[in-house]
Amino acid sequence: MPIQTCKQRRAAGVASPPTPHTPPTSPRNRRTATKPTMEASLDPPVITPPARHSPDWDIPSGGFPTPDEERLSPFVPSDSGSRESSPEAEAEGMSGSEDDDEQLSSDRGVPTTAVSNARSPRWLPWQDRALVQSIDVVRPFEADRGDDTAQAWQRVAVELFTATTANGTAVNRTSEACRGRFRLILKAHRKQQTRAKQLTGAVEDVDEHVKLLDDIVDFLDGQQTSKVKKTSAARTKAAVEDVGGKEMRDAAMRGLVRGSGLTDVAKLEGSTIREKQGQRRALKRRHAADDDSDKENNSAGSGNDCDRSVAPKRRRRNQLMEMLDNRVEHDTKLLKDAQAVDERRHKQNLKYQEKSLALQEKVAGGMDMLARAQAQMLDMQRRNAEDEIQRRQEETERRLADAERTNMMLMAMMKKSAD
Numbered sequence: 001m002p003i004q005t006c007k008q009r010r011a012a013g014v015a016s017p018p019t020p021h022t023p024p025t026s027p028r029n030r031r032t033a034t035k036p037t038m039e040a041s042l043d044p045p046v047i048t049p050p051a052r053h054s055p056d057w058d059i060p061s062g063g064f065p066t067p068d069e070e071r072l073s074p075f076v077p078s079d080s081g082s083r084e085s086s087p088e089a090e091a092e093g094m095s096g097s098e099d100d101d102e103q104l105s106s107d108r109g110v111p112t113t114a115v116s117n118a119r120s121p122r123w124l125p126w127q128d129r130a131l132v133q134s135i136d137v138v139r140p141f142e143a144d145r146g147d148d149t150a151q152a153w154q155r156v157a158v159e160l161f162t163a164t165t166a167n168g169t170a171v172n173r174t175s176e177a178c179r180g181r182f183r184l185i186l187k188a189h190r191k192q193q194t195r196a197k198q199l200t201g202a203v204e205d206v207d208e209h210v211k212l213l214d215d216i217v218d219f220l221d222g223q224q225t226s227k228v229k230k231t232s233a234a235r236t237k238a239a240v241e242d243v244g245g246k247e248m249r250d251a252a253m254r255g256l257v258r259g260s261g262l263t264d265v266a267k268l269e270g271s272t273i274r275e276k277q278g279q280r281r282a283l284k285r286r287h288a289a290d291d292d293s294d295k296e297n298n299s300a301g302s303g304n305d306c307d308r309s310v311a312p313k314r315r316r317r318n319q320l321m322e323m324l325d326n327r328v329e330h331d332t333k334l335l336k337d338a339q340a341v342d343e344r345r346h347k348q349n350l351k352y353q354e355k356s357l358a359l360q361e362k363v364a365g366g367m368d369m370l371a372r373a374q375a376q377m378l379d380m381q382r383r384n385a386e387d388e389i390q391r392r393q394e395e396t397e398r399r400l401a402d403a404e405r406t407n408m409m410l411m412a413m414m415k416k417s418a419d
Helices: 006-012 027-034 038-042 087-094 098-108 112-119 125-138 147-167 175-190 203-254 273-301 310-418
Strands: none
Touching: 125 147, 125 175, 125 203, 147 175, 175 203
16 A cells, blocks of 8 residues: 555545654754654554542541550450440341452452451350350360361351350351360460450359369360370380390390390280280290100109109199189189178168168157147147137026026016006
8 A cells, every 4th residue: 555645645635643742852853853754644543541530438437446456365355345245235246248258268269268267256255155065065175186076176166056046146157266266265264364254244154164164174184194194105115115126136146045034025004915925825835845844854864654754743733733722812812802892781781771770760759749749739629629618608607697687687677567
């Protein structure tokens, strides 16, 4: 396409494109600057974009939070001026926007659980009490380590949600949040700060909360002590096995040694069945070797058959005597245990008999008192009846006397009227 000049454009009736504004130049370059070049005449028009304005921000009224309010503990709510509260009043600030949390997690690539934990409001005192009650119901610290512990804390979160929903105000927290909060509660309880953190709630609820935490802390301490004991026993066993292995290696390098001088790992408390069986086999082989050596010595020491059979018979007799002694000792021990049990039972029966006799005496005394009371009541009733009869007789006699007196007066009046 041929390039048109400005004159050709005017002749054709086509408006030339506007030339861009150029800044003023020096007189030396004024001649060259006033003449537009061919390339500048072919550039497209420059379109200026519209001005962009900043959005209107909704600034809340009031001042910025103070550093003291930002450093508030998660145990204490920010509006801790009043001690009177309830789950409904304390949960007014819990209604967060779940859609905003999901949008934030989708935009930033953060899991919804972490975002909900970060955006959830602070724990309130009544929520701490509900959490401890749910933990006491599920008891996740009794589960095995690994997936069982995670599932147990998940059940704690479900139990907390179910219990608080039944009470009217639901607490929807994740298992990680419940676990972390429980650690903080235990830490504060070990520092004797539980009542200081429970700013709201009834005194009975706080006392029950403290008692429940005391029970849980005692259980955890006992569990830790048992773990330490098991660990120390395992370390002792490992040390003894290490010593026994070193002795065996040294004996193998030096030659034949006596087995009685080595460490017996089968006598340990946590020794396995295989170790005990191996020890029994070794003892059996040793006894068999001793018997063979005794037979060879006896056969070599005497030439006749009578002398050869003396030692085995004596040995068997000794073994039988030892077995009988062991059996007698065992039976004696069982008899003593049975006698001790029978004596304890006899003492208990005597105590029960004494108690029953005391109760019978009390009952007999009560019956005597009741009989005396009944006799007194009958005597009183008899006296009352006699008094009533005498009173009625006197009343009857008085009425008869009054009637006779009235008749006499009437007769006297009738005589006077007749005269």
